[in-house]
Amino acid sequence: MTAAPPHLLIAASGTGGHLFPALAVAAELDDCTIEWLGVPDRLETQLVGDRYRLHTVPVTGFQGGLGLGSLKVLWGLIRAIFQVRRLLRRGRFQGVFTTGGYIAGPAILAARSLGLPVLLHESNALPGKVTRWFSPWCTEVALGVDSARRYLPKQAHTTYGGTPVRPDFLATPPPVLTLPIPAKAPLLVVMGGSQGAVALNQLVRRCAPMWLEAGMWIVHLTGEVDADRDSFHHDHYVSLPFYPEMAALLHRADLAISRAGAGTLTELAITHTPSILIPYPHAAEDHQTYNGTIFATAGAALLMQQDEVVPEDLQQKVLMLLKGVIQRHQQPTHWPFTPNDPLVIMAEKTAELAFPDSARHLADRLRQLLAESPLNDGSLTTGP
Incomplete structure (x- = not known):
């Protein structure tokens, strides 16, 4: 009996800087079943919907200091975590790949709460707040710029692999x-x-x-x-x-x-x-x-x-x-x-400064992480 292809959730949203590297990696993973996690009314609804099944959850980022707005964002984050957790369990996903941004937080926390591997790619020389906050929760953080590791917590497991580009490049x-x-x-x-x-x-x-x-x-x-x-x-x-x-x-x-x-x-x-x-x-x-x-x-x-x-x-x-x-x-x-x-x-x-094999490098690493997923040994069961 032929084994089912690995099931991967890609969480990438908002701008071309988040979406194009994720799409480049997805193009290298034709041996995987891929679904997408994004935010309503963002660029992914135009770029992703006709290629991969798209799921959306409403989530925003923290802006400015603490206040009523921050509490609303925090409540939205908590709701999004549970929504993504349900999606991961029901879809029996074996891991998550994310390129940062608002959607990365709930994707990372939901996956790790289930023991699923998470690969986070950070393309900027100064990692974003989401990467700095949530990188210790990830299985691995792949950096587009090697010097970016100095801005991340020591607990974060980092590697350097450049930033993927679209295949036509x-x-x-x-x-x-x-x-x-x-x-x-x-x-x-x-x-x-x-x-x-x-x-x-x-x-x-x-x-x-x-x-x-x-x-x-x-x-x-x-x-x-x-x-x-x-x-x-x-x-x-x-x-x-x-x-x-x-x-x-x-x-x-x-x-x-x-x-x-x-x-x-x-x-x-x-x-x-x-x-x-x-x-x-x-x-x-x-x-x-x-x-x-x-x-x-x-x-x-x-x-x-x-x-x-x-x-x-x-x-x-x-x-x-x-x-x-x-x-x-x-x-x-x-x-x-x-x-x-x-x-x-x-x-x-x-x-x-070019790293032309970045997409292939990240795809190979994702295959290794998916192969080590707890879903493969039956320890993750369906449920709420």
Whole structure:
């Protein structure tokens, strides 16, 4: 009799930074039965529902100090723990994989109350509050940045394995960009994360005329909430609220101006794309600055703080980095490739930060944990 495939619950919710790594790991686990745990009305209802059976529980995070709001959040967390516990027992899941965020708390506590293994992946250089609070309860915490372990309790069992990316980022050869941009034309990509970045958009539109005059092409991903996203026009300027083929776009880009979310940085590393990073200043505990500092210290990126950036400075930094690409495009016979080009050096440093086998590494570890699950020896029975 053939054994049933392992049954795994993935708890990932909210943003692309939580969802895309989880989806990348799930794609490596075709020998497992996977169901998903999320929160109503979040991004997972769009990205997950047609791939995996989706369960949702209402849960929010603690904001600010203690008060009536905190008590409501705590009560919601307790209710969610019991809901997830019921789901795990009735579905006879053998373990949980989570990428942090609000949904991770009830998933971790419910699973551990049943003795089930939990693998938590943390992609940020500064682990989030949920990871710091609940990491001692996990069987293992896989870190996207090795130095993040210094911020976790000593009881947490940590390993380093990078952050997974979507399979198309690892395709050989890389996917081809379908946007109508000439081959070898200097290409600058601007992106503000899955939600866009209005302040970054405004800054870039002020700088764009000089860059375009110098001979660049610009692909500007504005997000959906920028009311001025259609206010600037040029034949070599492509403005889109979002672009689904990010692997092709970043493989083609010569330089990116970007926020410093962990998922975005992982994609830049995999595609060896040099960058100017402007962290989102209101990110929880300023964690994007911690992420960006890792890249800047390694020589893979320039780091600029949003409240300190002036358009003239950003204009000159971009022109300095893309000078060689522009000259080679305009006069290809007079400007040969040079390994001392700062952009070439940044690309090499960016490549050194890549961990292309991250999804496979995490999938293999999950298989080991599921094989050790108490459900396999019959010690976990169904019940309330």
